[in-house]
Amino acid sequence: MKEFQYKNPTRATWAEDYSFLNNDLDNSKLEGDKNKKSNLKVTDLNLYIHQHHILKNVSLEIPDNKITCIIGPSGCGKSTLLKTFNRLIDDTEGIRYDGSIWVDDVDIFDKKTEITDIRKKMGLLSQRPCPLPMSIYDNITFGCKLHGIRNKKRLAEIVEEQLKAVGLWEEVKDRLHAPASKLSIGQQQRLCLARGLAVEPEFILADEATSALDPISSKHIEELFVELKKDYAIILVTHTLRQALRIADHVIFMYLGKVIEAGPADEIFNNPKEELTRKYLEGAFS
Amino acid sequence: MRLKFIEERIAKILMSLASLLVILFVVSILYTILKRGMPALNWDMATKIPEGGYYNGGGGGVLNAIMGSLFIVLGSTILGLLISIPVVFYMNVYLSKTSKLAYISRLAFDVMFGIPSIVYGAFAFSIMIYLGMRTSLGGGILVITLLVIPIFIRSMDEVAQHLPKDLLDASYSLGATKLETIKVVLLQIAPGIATATLLSVGRAIGDAAGVMFTAGFTDSIPTSLSAPAATLPLSVFFQLSSPSASVQDRAYASALILTIIVLIISVLGRLVTTYFSKNKI
Numbered sequence: 001m002k003e004f005q006y007k008n009p010t011r012a013t014w015a016e017d018y019s020f021l022n023n024d025l026d027n028s029k030l031e032g033d034k035n036k037k038s039n040l041k042v043t044d045l046n047l048y049i050h051q052h053h054i055l056k057n058v059s060l061e062i063p064d065n066k067i068t069c070i071i072g073p074s075g076c077g078k079s080t081l082l083k084t085f086n087r088l089i090d091d092t093e094g095i096r097y098d099g100s101i102w103v104d105d106v107d108i109f110d111k112k113t114e115i116t117d118i119r120k121k122m123g124l125l126s127q128r129p130c131p132l133p134m135s136i137y138d139n140i141t142f143g144c145k146l147h148g149i150r151n152k153k154r155l156a157e158i159v160e161e162q163l164k165a166v167g168l169w170e171e172v173k174d175r176l177h178a179p180a181s182k183l184s185i186g187q188q189q190r191l192c193l194a195r196g197l198a199v200e201p202e203f204i205l206a207d208e209a210t211s212a213l214d215p216i217s218s219k220h221i222e223e224l225f226v227e228l229k230k231d232y233a234i235i236l237v238t239h240t241l242r243q244a245l246r247i248a249d250h251v252i253f254m255y256l257g258k259v260i261e262a263g264p265a266d267e268i269f270n271n272p273k274e275e276l277t278r279k280y281l282e283g284a285f286s
Numbered sequence: 287m288r289l290k291f292i293e294e295r296i297a298k299i300l301m302s303l304a305s306l307l308v309i310l311f312v313v314s315i316l317y318t319i320l321k322r323g324m325p326a327l328n329w330d331m332a333t334k335i336p337e338g339g340y341y342n343g344g345g346g347g348v349l350n351a352i353m354g355s356l357f358i359v360l361g362s363t364i365l366g367l368l369i370s371i372p373v374v375f376y377m378n379v380y381l382s383k384t385s386k387l388a389y390i391s392r393l394a395f396d397v398m399f400g401i402p403s404i405v406y407g408a409f410a411f412s413i414m415i416y417l418g419m420r421t422s423l424g425g426g427i428l429v430i431t432l433l434v435i436p437i438f439i440r441s442m443d444e445v446a447q448h449l450p451k452d453l454l455d456a457s458y459s460l461g462a463t464k465l466e467t468i469k470v471v472l473l474q475i476a477p478g479i480a481t482a483t484l485l486s487v488g489r490a491i492g493d494a495a496g497v498m499f500t501a502g503f504t505d506s507i508p509t510s511l512s513a514p515a516a517t518l519p520l521s522v523f524f525q526l527s528s529p530s531a532s533v534q535d536r537a538y539a540s541a542l543i544l545t546i547i548v549l550i551i552s553v554l555g556r557l558v559t560t561y562f563s564k565n566k567i
């Protein structure tokens with residue numbers, strides 16, 4: 001048996017790590033994930049809340065292993081779009097949508113699609129960090145337990161791996177069983193990221209995830225995104241253009257519920273095709 | 287001096303006067319109970335059941351009522367929680383903020399809250415007659431459960447209505463179903479559950495009218511759910527009704543025991559609340 005080693009958890013190493021485990025895990029399925037490309041594609045999405053037409057004919061594609069920034073003035077529908085990806089939007093009063101969103105070639109609007117399977121694939125990071133009302137340790141294991149990982153030793157390993165992955169391990173290793181609410185806001189946000197990573201998502205959805213944080217914590221999160229993109233597709237809603245300039249590989253510009261322009265960051269920032277995009281980038285409106 | 291400073295000062299005086307008034311009220315009740323109850327309070331009161339002729343000055347104590355009250359409180363608290371938590375969870379996690387069913391339910395629980403316990407007692411009594419049941423511990427627990435359910439639901443609901451949407455979303459986005467999210471919800475509203483329990487224990491242990499017809503009264507400690515059960519408030523009432531001053535003093539001693547039990551439960555409850563609040567975000 002190979003020695004267990006801690007390293008940055010990538011989906012590839014995850015699969016390796018699992019191979020040491022008792023048989024309650026389906027190894028073959030995880031092996032399969034290794035080479036799989038994450039794929040998210042939206043076609044002709046229209047979304048209404050009561051009478052309001054919020055998202056209009058949205059079609060786009062999210063590249064894997066890239067940071068995709070969704071930019072646009074506030075109220076243009078960025079958060080709504082993000083919440084549609086994992087169908088958290090379903091709980092909204094008066095919601096109606098049509099079109100389709102394909103995640104790894106599964107239509108998430110299909111009646112047969114298990115909504116929890118879709119959500120498991122998407123780690124969510126909200127604007128204000130929202131730790132679960134339990135200990136640091138339990139915050140990370142909560143998701144794992146939902147998906148059937150019961151082995152205590154394995155859970156402890158996951159906690160350590162994920163806390164290391166977000167650079168929180170050294171800061172909290174002596175108080176893993178302290179309430180998560182006692183952490184600083186910046187630490188809480190990293191904990192939330194670790195908690196999301198622990199259920200092995202393919203995508204990380206972040207809605208202005210740094211806007212409530214101090215500059216140093218923000219920088220920390222941004223650096224994590226850059227590091228994590230080798231294993232995940234990261235979708236980041238931001239209304240600070242500077243952040244998009246710093247870390248975006250791919251940019252989607254939205255305005256009044258429509259996708260105006262989408263493409264590689266260089267192209268959008270240096271050579272926008274649309275007049276609206278150019279005006280927005282010049283700061284004519286925000 | 288500027289007007290707002292005068293306002294501030296007057297408001298402060300009024301508030302402290304109001305607080306003083308409340309404290310005075312509590313202290314004078316305690317004083318009366320202590321003054322008349324202390325001399326009559328002895329170990330027998332809390333450890334013995336009434337002997338023959340107790341209500342005419344004979345020996346013994348009110349252990350029958352202490353145990354009866356504790357059984358009823360325990361039973362109704364457990365039953366009440368088992369019924370209320372699912373209701374609160376359903377209203378706040380499954381039903382939307384604008385749901386008519388939730389609105390009507392809240393209204394109904396408010397009305398239930400205001401119904402005097404004698405009405406619950408009479409209602410339960412008529413059902414018991416219909417079923418051929420006699421006055422019993424079980425009957426008392428049922429009626430007190432009815433009495434505390436609206437307290438449980440409304441005070442937990444008050445906390446649950448402020449559940450952060452982000453918190454539920456966080457749980458769902460990890461792949462939890464609504465049902466699996468109940469753990470998160472319970473932990474978040476745990477302080478509310480503890481407060482609700484304290485409030486309802488207070489009401490349950492102090493109620494006399496509801497248990498009068500349903501639990502009955504007896505000099506022995508109930509040994510089964512179908513045996514009648516004495517309760518402290520009724521015991522106080524019967525002793526107070528006695529013409530003998532020494533028996534009346536024992537009524538005050540029993541009231542003192544009741545107060546001490548409530549005090550102990552409250553202190554324990556506060557400790558538990560603090561413990562459960564630690565994880566709340």
Ligand SMILES: Nc1ncnc2c1ncn2[C@@H]1O[C@H](COP(=O)(O)OP(=O)(O)O)[C@@H](O)[C@H]1O
Nearest residue numbers: 049052054073074075076077078079080081092
């Ligand atoms: N629950 C809702 N009910 C009605 N309108 C909503 C609701 N949520 C969002 N909206 C509207 O949808 C539009 C897009 O909102 P949002 O996605 O939050 O924008 P952004 O995140 O880009 O600032 C806004 O005009 C907002 O008013």
Ligand SMILES: [Mg+2]
Nearest residue numbers: 078079080207
């Ligand atoms: Mg937003």
